[in-house]
Amino acid sequence: MTSDPAPVANAAPHLLDVRNLATRFATAEGCVQAVDGVSFHIDEGETLGLVGESGCGKSVTSLSVMRLIPTPPGEITDGSVLFEGTDLQTLSEREMRRVRGGSIGMIFQEPMTSLNPVLTIGRQITEALGIHLDLNKGAARNRAIEILARVGLPDPASRFSDYPHHLSGGQRQRVMIAMAISCNPKLLIADEATTALDVTIQAQILELLQSLCEELRMALLIITHNLGVVARYAQRVAVMYAGKIIETGAADEIYTTPRHPYTKALLSSVPRLDAITTTRLTSIEGEIPDLVNLPEGCAFAPRCRWVVDRCRVESPELGPSGGSHTAACWEQDRIDHDRLAELQQS
Numbered sequence: 087m088t089s090d091p092a093p094v095a096n097a098a099p100h101l102l103d104v105r106n107l108a109t110r111f112a113t114a115e116g117c118v119q120a121v122d123g124v125s126f127h128i129d130e131g132e133t134l135g136l137v138g139e140s141g142c143g144k145s146v147t148s149l150s151v152m153r154l155i156p157t158p159p160g161e162i163t164d165g166s167v168l169f170e171g172t173d174l175q176t177l178s179e180r181e182m183r184r185v186r187g188g189s190i191g192m193i194f195q196e197p198m199t200s201l202n203p204v205l206t207i208g209r210q211i212t213e214a215l216g217i218h219l220d221l222n223k224g225a226a227r228n229r230a231i232e233i234l235a236r237v238g239l240p241d242p243a244s245r246f247s248d249y250p251h252h253l254s255g256g257q258r259q260r261v262m263i264a265m266a267i268s269c270n271p272k273l274l275i276a277d278e279a280t281t282a283l284d285v286t287i288q289a290q291i292l293e294l295l296q297s298l299c300e301e302l303r304m305a306l307l308i309i310t311h312n313l314g315v316v317a318r319y320a321q322r323v324a325v326m327y328a329g330k331i332i333e334t335g336a337a338d339e340i341y342t343t344p345r346h347p348y349t350k351a352l353l354s355s356v357p358r359l360d361a362i363t364t365t366r367l368t369s370i371e372g373e374i375p376d377l378v379n380l381p382e383g384c385a386f387a388p389r390c391r392w393v394v395d396r397c398r399v400e401s402p403e404l405g406p407s408g409g410s411h412t413a414a415c416w417e418q419d420r421i422d423h424d425r426l427a428e429l430q431q432s
């Protein structure tokens with residue numbers, strides 16, 4: 087994908103610079119091209135939202151960045167993942183272990199599989215601190231309690247000896263965040279960090295992540311189905327569909343002037359921040375395509391109301407939509423024209 091221009095010579099490198107990443111899985115049905123030429127970057131202290139429906143490749147993208155793709159059946163077949171200018175794919179497994187949980191923290195999509203049920207939460211955090219920060223036992227314990235307090239876990243000194251099953255879902259999520267930030271990462275990847283929680287707790291956790299990013303000058307890759315969440319918490323957004331990024335831009339631009347029909351459809355399926363609460367929400371018609379048998383041309387064409395003949399034969403690359411906004415759609419000007427016409431009518 088060609089949308090993410092290389093940094094100009096002498097400019098500071100992006101904190102994370104993913105270029106043309108491709109990851110596939112061998113399955114009984116055939117080859118699943120889960121990530122197909124994905125490029126994006128994140129700068130220091132910045133929050134990027136990666137959005138899309140289930141199965142579009144968000145988790146595989148983040149697991150590829152962290153080199154946690156199970157191989158086999160998975161395989162990264164192309165691209166580079168530069169972190170502070172170093173290609174993570176060239177590191178040894180030992181060096182990569184220092185990056186994971188060290189300079190890059192990750193909150194995984196499945197909280198119960200990421201916390202070890204037979205270890206106290208204190209032990210889990212101090213182990214991570216021991217690997218990365220070389221603290222003695224007492225100092226590690228103090229630091230762990232300090233971090234648990236920072237993520238808003240009530241009475242952290244006595245919770246230190248609790249096991250994960252003693253905690254509520256929201257508290258477990260706070261412990262996951264504590265583990266992920268315990269070694270002062272420069273980048274935190276949060277994969278659906280709040281989806282399993284009720285709406286009030288979701289908002290609290292997202293507020294917590296935002297304030298930690300500001301306080302620790304940490305960059306955040308926030309992965310979610312919910313475009314409303316990223317519009318609120320991210321500065322920039324990348325929208326994924328069938329393994330590709332199909333629209334990128336500033337969060338407010340994507341939210342107010344989406345140029346790709348898929349992004350428009352995603353927006354109609356979440357409550358809008360600026361809409362009157364009675365606005366009807368629609369689900370996106372049709373099904374996500376089978377990644378083993380992708381259609382010719384644009385993968386969204388079978389579900390698209392703006393489809394033209396060209397879309398069914400030729401796949402559009404990301405192209406400029408004004409400023410840093412890009413969209414992979416042949417008909418993006420017509421879509422924008424229709425949007426303006428709709429606005430005039432309303």
Ligand SMILES: Nc1ncnc2c1ncn2[C@@H]1O[C@H](COP(=O)(O)OP(=O)(O)OP(=O)(O)O)[C@@H](O)[C@H]1O
Nearest residue numbers: 111118120139140141142143144145146147159377
């Ligand atoms: N270990 C695996 N073996 C085979 N296919 C896989 C494997 N892991 C992921 N996939 C496939 O890769 C595609 C992308 O999956 P991924 O988990 O990245 O989706 P996602 O966007 O994170 O979805 P969700 O929003 O549901 O978390 C899916 O078609 C999935 O079935």
Ligand SMILES: [Mg+2]
Nearest residue numbers: 144145146195
């Ligand atoms: Mg996922």
